[in-house]
Amino acid sequence: MAKKSGKYQAVVIGVSAGGIAALEKILPVLPEDFGLALLVVQHISADGGNYLVEHFSASCALEVVEAADKERIQQGTVYFAPPNYHLLVERAKTTALTVDAKVNYARPSADVLFETAAEAYCDALIGIVLTGANNDGAAGLARIKQLGGLTIVQSPKSAEATVMPMAALKALTVDHVLDLEEIGPFLVTLATKREE
Amino acid sequence: MVKKKQLLENEQLELELLLEGIYRRYGYDFRDYAKAHTKRRLEYRRTISGLNNYAEMLHQAIYDEDFFTSLLLDLSINVTEMFRDPWFYKEVRELVVPHLKTYPFFKVWHAGCSAGQEVYSMAILLEEEELKERTQIYATDFNERILSQAKKGIYPLDSIRQYTANYLKSGGLQSFSDYYTADDRHVILKSSLRERVLFSSHNLATDGVFGEMNVIFCRNVLIYFNKELQERVLQLFCESLCPGGFLCLGTKESMKFSTVMEHFEEVAAREKIYRKKRR
Ligand SMILES: C[S@@+](CC[C@H](N)C(=O)[O-])C[C@H]1O[C@@H](n2cnc3c(N)ncnc32)[C@H](O)[C@@H]1O
Numbered sequence: 040m041a042k043k044s045g046k047y048q049a050v051v052i053g054v055s056a057g058g059i060a061a062l063e064k065i066l067p068v069l070p071e072d073f074g075l076a077l078l079v080v081q082h083i084s085a086d087g088g089n090y091l092v093e094h095f096s097a098s099c100a101l102e103v104v105e106a107a108d109k110e111r112i113q114q115g116t117v118y119f120a121p122p123n124y125h126l127l128v129e130r131a132k133t134t135a136l137t138v139d140a141k142v143n144y145a146r147p148s149a150d151v152l153f154e155t156a157a158e159a160y161c162d163a164l165i166g167i168v169l170t171g172a173n174n175d176g177a178a179g180l181a182r183i184k185q186l187g188g189l190t191i192v193q194s195p196k197s198a199e200a201t202v203m204p205m206a207a208l209k210a211l212t213v214d215h216v217l218d219l220e221e222i223g224p225f226l227v228t229l230a231t232k233r234e235e
Numbered sequence: 236m237v238k239k240k241q242l243l244e245n246e247q248l249e250l251e252l253l254l255e256g257i258y259r260r261y262g263y264d265f266r267d268y269a270k271a272h273t274k275r276r277l278e279y280r281r282t283i284s285g286l287n288n289y290a291e292m293l294h295q296a297i298y299d300e301d302f303f304t305s306l307l308l309d310l311s312i313n314v315t316e317m318f319r320d321p322w323f324y325k326e327v328r329e330l331v332v333p334h335l336k337t338y339p340f341f342k343v344w345h346a347g348c349s350a351g352q353e354v355y356s357m358a359i360l361l362e363e364e365e366l367k368e369r370t371q372i373y374a375t376d377f378n379e380r381i382l383s384q385a386k387k388g389i390y391p392l393d394s395i396r397q398y399t400a401n402y403l404k405s406g407g408l409q410s411f412s413d414y415y416t417a418d419d420r421h422v423i424l425k426s427s428l429r430e431r432v433l434f435s436s437h438n439l440a441t442d443g444v445f446g447e448m449n450v451i452f453c454r455n456v457l458i459y460f461n462k463e464l465q466e467r468v469l470q471l472f473c474e475s476l477c478p479g480g481f482l483c484l485g486t487k488e489s490m491k492f493s494t495v496m497e498h499f500e501e502v503a504a505r506e507k508i509y510r511k512k513r514r
Binding site: 109128136154 | 239240243247269270271272274275312314455458459461462485487488489
């Protein structure tokens, strides 16, 4: 099936404390022909190096890379924001990095990624807020919803840290609240969904 | 949904007219900066200024010079630190300094020097390598306000812990506290670090070649430009460098896709240090 013609083109994920364990329940579930691009902001220390990419490359069927500046976003690839840089999406569906001040005490910040991705993809975007101990991602998820994208929040009861999911649930009426284990399989069904 | 997309496009059009207006009124050219970033910064100013849209913002920017000055500050991201990416400075010591030691005199240009932290880091490094007397350092930025801070070399006290840690990781040879005095709120860098430095205004988007350099630092500036402007500025650096001169970019900036690359060889891949070929 030509999945490129599906309704959704990209997934953005914001996650903080407890993130690696949470992502392990999602990213390895996605099949090689998933067909959507994934852009992930995992809060990580400035000298975190390339750890995330190495870790998930081993367990994922999809290609996993660190996002570079001004590159075309490829379908079926997982992009991690590099430590100490914000990751943005341009309207032309290319990546951009900046060293701007922290947002929500974070660099990379999920809000920065979400808000720019929302404007680039509009209703072809899926936004997900996972476990974390601050408010990052809530405003960005609201913007995704406002521009017609699909919004998902990890259920606080399945989250290692509940603050981030709770903040998102407070900021908007999200489309789906899912337990951690449900998110990966749900994304797989969304990936094959066509334009109505 | 078509409507929402149209709204976004209308907004983008207004934003481009705003940048055009700023350019024609003040000569500052942001038309070729990375768009998503520019929009975020302007959106921030629009919201806190209570403006309804970018057309209103254009009007205010054209008539109100103080408002324009705040826009200029919003759009020039001055985030910086001393010995940023300490491993980069380590490579400068190991790979660039040995060449500089063979020159009786050499020139260093810091393009986009912000509040000067990068300049003072290099001044310290050159002093420790006993090259200070042989160098002339040029430090430029297009933001006059940040340049006047750079000339003072006074930074908030709470930054010193990070600067010290960076200095140690960068292979510093002294105690970092030798280079500053502190009061209850600031660190004041030793004024002798400035002896070989000339600060001046230079806009990479609109100004020309800055001649005969042996080393150019331009770190975390190109990342804010679109590909066309990056290309223009890399060309400018190529023309400003002596044969055998070094170009140092930010960690996430690269010359890989530039036509200028044929004139350079890569000296350190991760640190983004390049050297201009001798032909
Ligand atoms: C993020 S700071 C980088 C400072 C320092 N080089 C570093 O890496 O820490 C970017 C600097 O580039 C300057 N800048 C931006 N556009 C410029 C232009 N067109 N010409 C000259 N400087 C510019 C800004 O004013 C700012 O000080």
